[in-house]
Amino acid sequence: MNYTAQITIMPLKELLDPQGKAVNESLHRLGISAIDQVRIGKHITLQIEASDEKQAHTLADEACRKVLCNQVMESYSISINAQ
């Protein structure tokens, strides 16, 4: 079966996020001062051919650990949907 995985990778809360800070300041300069604590990460979608949802999750998790996510600085979450 074919599954779609939605993966969100964010910088760890304990770490500074310079990109988010720069965007935060840009927004304030543009007058949107009600917005704060901007943090920027990655969103990845991919298709997985697997026998069941559990196997799809295992494959997505393996991809995160091996390629997509740098676990020293980032955390990830995976959501799997059947197609």
Added chain:
Amino acid sequence: MNYTAQITIMPLKELLDPQGKAVNESLHRLGISAIDQVRIGKHITLQIEASDEKQAHTLADEACRKVLCNQVMESYSISINAQ
């Protein structure tokens, strides 16, 4: 009130995503060939001070249009949660 916005920004379906393609090939080289059609975008979280959820959504939408999203190449979706 304080709201949290989760914003997902993805490259438009019609466009090539070279970063996603490179990751796709890396995964195949590592033996994870059940994964395909990798597309990579951004995930942004931010805090919004607003009177209600509708106003929070309007502010997040303004931030997307003015700073976060390049609508020539990307599309965005916004999800607002009360805190």
